[in-house]
Amino acid sequence: MSSRMAGATLLRHLGPRLFAAAEPASGLAARSIMAPAAARILPARMASTASAAPDAKEGASAAAKTDSAATPEQSKTKSVVSYWGIESRKLVKPDGTEWPWFCFTPWDTYRADTSIDMEKHHKPKSVPDKVAYYAVRSLRVPMDLFFQRRHASHALLLETVAAVPPMVGGMLLHLRSLRRFEHSGGWIRALMEEAENERMHLMTFLEVTQPNWWERALVMAAQGVFVNAYFVGYLVSPKFAHRFVGYLEEEAVHSYTEYLKDLEAGKIENTPAPAIAIDYWRLPADATLKDVVTVIRADEAHHRDANHYASDIHYQGLTLKETPAPIGYH
Incomplete structure (x- = not known):
């Protein structure tokens, strides 16, 4: 036919x-x-493009009148719905009050282990270790000259850089796992947790101080260079990349130790802790800035040990998938 x-x-x-x-x-x-x-x-086509019937228009106009008649207080109390039109779940604190944060949930919070050794140092032995160590040490000089004793501003820049390596490493391990159809030994999750933890450090210090325009410009420049450099470095040698981050975290521990010294000496006002820090680290309601810096320093010490451990695994001729990651190490 x-x-x-x-x-x-x-x-x-x-x-x-x-x-x-x-x-x-x-x-x-x-x-x-x-x-x-x-x-x-x-x-389906007619349902999506046809004009509304007269009674539908009347219903819509009545609804519009009802909305316009609502008071501003009533409008503010309307629940926020998700993209799928489902009312968002109400989260509460242990005391029964409403959970105020959207960037993390109550089950993301924890109590930092401040008993970790803050003086621990991995002595560089091989040539790659020495290159990583002195590269990090060389970065400390200009940072000390630029920030002097402005520890909060220094912490802002430090956290924007420190959150990059675990995200890049986790992404590359994720792609490797997909390509090779193999497990990662838990290291993908561990590195993602580290990246999120470093980002929460940044969000906390944003409540303490706000960066100036030149500090924002410095962050953009440093991040743009560091992301690409670390990406290439991790592809070439993961053991060198993790060792570099281990030494970077050692410098972070040193910086927060100096921050604590100035807080204890009264050179910096020991203000009340930001609310986001109290909820994230489960600190007491009367916690101070000193308490916040103490738990952040402990986090950095755990990151230090985890990255040195990851580098040691590669030096032993193993891969990360063959050795389980330190789950919940932060």
């Missing part, structure tokens, strides 16, 4: 439905006659 004959047959069957009117109509009358017939053929 030719396409012309098939079209004629289809027209004979559908014609009475599409053109049910006995007399020709035009304008609104024609649309009102043809719409029900066409809707039977293309229901």
